Amino acid sequence: MRLSPRLRKGALAFHLAVSVGWIGAVAAYLALDLTATMSTDPGTLRAAYLGMGLIAGAIIVPLAIATLVTGLVVSVGTKWGLARHWWVLISLALTVFATVVLLVEAGTIASYAAVAANPDATEAELRGLGSTLVHSVGGSLVLLVVLVLNIYKPAGLTPYGWRKQQQERRAARS
Amino acid sequence: MADRPPAPDPAGPPDRYPGIPSWVKVLGVVAALVVLFIVFALVTGLGGPHGPQRHGAAVAVAGPSTAR
Numbered sequence: 656m657r658l659s660p661r662l663r664k665g666a667l668a669f670h671l672a673v674s675v676g677w678i679g680a681v682a683a684y685l686a687l688d689l690t691a692t693m694s695t696d697p698g699t700l701r702a703a704y705l706g707m708g709l710i711a712g713a714i715i716v717p718l719a720i721a722t723l724v725t726g727l728v729v730s731v732g733t734k735w736g737l738a739r740h741w742w743v744l745i746s747l748a749l750t751v752f753a754t755v756v757l758l759v760e761a762g763t764i765a766s767y768a769a770v771a772a773n774p775d776a777t778e779a780e781l782r783g784l785g786s787t788l789v790h791s792v793g794g795s796l797v798l799l800v801v802l803v804l805n806i807y808k809p810a811g812l813t814p815y816g817w818r819k820q821q822q823e824r825r826a827a828r829s
Numbered sequence: 830m831a832d833r834p835p836a837p838d839p840a841g842p843p844d845r846y847p848g849i850p851s852w853v854k855v856l857g858v859v860a861a862l863v864v865l866f867i868v869f870a871l872v873t874g875l876g877g878p879h880g881p882q883r884h885g886a887a888v889a890v891a892g893p894s895t896a897r
Contacts, residue, residue: 741849741850741853745853745856800856809850809852810850811849811850811852811853812846812847814846817846817847
């Protein structure tokens, strides 16, 4: 199914907004994650973990899901297709991977935020909470790779895309 | 995601599949190295405890007080 030009532009604008927003939200999260990793002050730790919980649950997870859904709509609804070009296929795989890891990690982040929200949590408990820095830095790198692929669109058809192109050429000639 | 697909090649497609582009191969090698490093870190314990169970102790500590 092909989208009309107006719908295609609307879907693309929405996709760009949520995907770039995802990267921005991860950058904000990274600042808090770094603070939680480096600080020993209980007040700072409490604030950082609460902020991480809010940003991850209320912003990053919805933006990730919206990015995945709008990306599918834009690729399926245009001639790019979902599996015709390597850069689209790899972008999809990386986005799915990042979203799955995020959804798993969201439970960890929520549990840290729950401890931080507990007024009875001791300093030792707050300092004993772990860091999600490896995941947030890794996730940022994955998102940047996807961003670069989407901007440069390096050439290259998948075997499926090449077969479809051949079929379309033959159909156009006959 | 892009706005428009590339214009068709006026010379037409080649007779055989031209093969996997070199940039995809490079990306695949980098991804394989990253996966190997992650597996190495998990096996050797370099990255510390991993997975949702790693915060179990903190949740268990918080449990009774949040239930109040």
